[in-house]
Amino acid sequence: MAMAPREPEPQTAEERLIARYFRPLAKHPGAFGLIDDAAVLTPPAGTEIVLTTDAIVGSVHFFADDPADMVARKALRVNLSDLAAKGAKPAGFLMSLALPNAIDERWLDAFARGLGADAEAYGCPLLGGDSVRIPGPVAVSITAFGTLPQGTLVRRSGARPGERVVVTGTIGDAALGLLLRHDSSAAARWKLAAREQEHLVDRYRLPQPRNAVAEAVRLHASAAMDVSDGLVGDLGKLCAASGVGAEIKADRVPLSEAARRAVAAEPTLLETALTGGDDYEIVCTVATDKLASFRAAVAPAGVAFTEIGEITSGTGAQFLDRNGEPMLFKQTSFSHF
């Protein structure tokens, strides 16, 4: 009969916390059940490891009273989104968790449950971590790993003039959801039904990373990135990295029903939607002769796929309004600094 792996008795409160909440999530053999100083990844021959790290902080990236399971899932998903945009398959993650004194067992229990559910759903197991006290807000820093056939990472710098610009899903929901989270009375002004309000707030609270289409991105896109700081600014970064420009038809940018209704009620919200961030969709460029097969490859995942414009030999991402006039934005991108 096989012996269960040895799990030493936790000796300190920190070890008990890890053993109780996080060891059950560390099923990958390279995690050593979280009882060692480090974890191990053994990439199959011919693969490379994609590394990405993103932190979320209470009162900055989520609300202090957001449900703990949502906080955990958001922390993991913002990293999964980077892997998806690079065409990589999730392989695991490390988490460093800074907790204020006020956090109790119920919070931790919900946090670990949310984290475990998404680790499972996205095939991205917990490999290790660190937990520390902080005289401040909860801060969750996750480093996620993905794998790729060597040399196939989809960079930001591969866009070429004449290629089409494509985005997944819908843009702007999370930015509008954040406004609603700050001021729920806006829902009435925007003439939103209850479920539309909920849709926008959910999109802020819980990103839907597009890992289901990562493989299609890898096989078809010439450049890609995840939209986390606003479509206008992020596409601008992609253009800058590629040394190209982009011309986007703003009315082609896919909005959800809820976002369309809000923009119809307050047209200035279009700028919020295009520049607000937290979308966690993929924006990518694709040669015209690959467009149809890209679309076909994405279809089975049920992820919306919208062509919004094209890459030019200019500079900067230009968004054109209905009249073909370039739109001017107060701020193109979210920035922490």
Place this chain on the structure above:
Amino acid sequence: MAMAPREPEPQTAEERLIARYFRPLAKHPGAFGLIDDAAVLTPPAGTEIVLTTDAIVGSVHFFADDPADMVARKALRVNLSDLAAKGAKPAGFLMSLALPNAIDERWLDAFARGLGADAEAYGCPLLGGDSVRIPGPVAVSITAFGTLPQGTLVRRSGARPGERVVVTGTIGDAALGLLLRHDSSAAARWKLAAREQEHLVDRYRLPQPRNAVAEAVRLHASAAMDVSDGLVGDLGKLCAASGVGAEIKADRVPLSEAARRAVAAEPTLLETALTGGDDYEIVCTVATDKLASFRAAVAPAGVAFTEIGEITSGTGAQFLDRNGEPMLFKQTSFSHF
């Protein structure tokens, strides 16, 4: 003539911060100059990747007024110490940096300088990162990567009865240094010369990870871990993971001259030294027939190497005083919770 890599003009304050302070550190080709969503590591065939993450937080792991270059170096070094204890060679790191509003350019400049100096010194380049605002203390979370020939990671669980227990460097300096940092008047009570006081405080402020002996550890040790939460508790963890006990002669535990003087003045400080943490030395176990070659392999690095006791078939790490009596400790290990 080779073209310089394309470096797009930073568009936001966050991008400017990254471009100015951190891009110069990201020399590894897999870092893509910090202008992509992710980095890439391509491990040579037959190697595995060792992953470790440790965070340090202001007012918890360092003092708010500690020099910024020291904060950066400590953040990297606590991670390098884990790689050293596992026998791995540093390959690079990701950093997630949470900064309060009060941080200014001078602080960032010094931080980046310290980080760059150690990245260079330890051959561990910056591969990527994330920077966010925090309504709280500075928090630096680093994930470090190392490489190893496949299957050669030195775990905590390999210790066997009859093996010798070895530690590098000296134990307890940092714990005493922390007391001095809180109350410099203790230096007089402990009869310390100025340079001894400085030595202890420096050992708290700036760990000396033992990466120079990582290869020797890999080739000789049966089990190893870095001493970060106190020798007594950490060796206890190693014993628990290995299913063995240890019998340590407390007076064999290597103390620096400064620590010896402090303990002579206040004998209860011996407990502080043995259980206080922040040593960032390596404790490991080694079969008796490998001891001499291990010692010889460590010698060129100029790192002290001290045999302090042996592994038994019992349970727990027992520390014996001069009279051979087991010592009792109030708390064996540092714990955040």
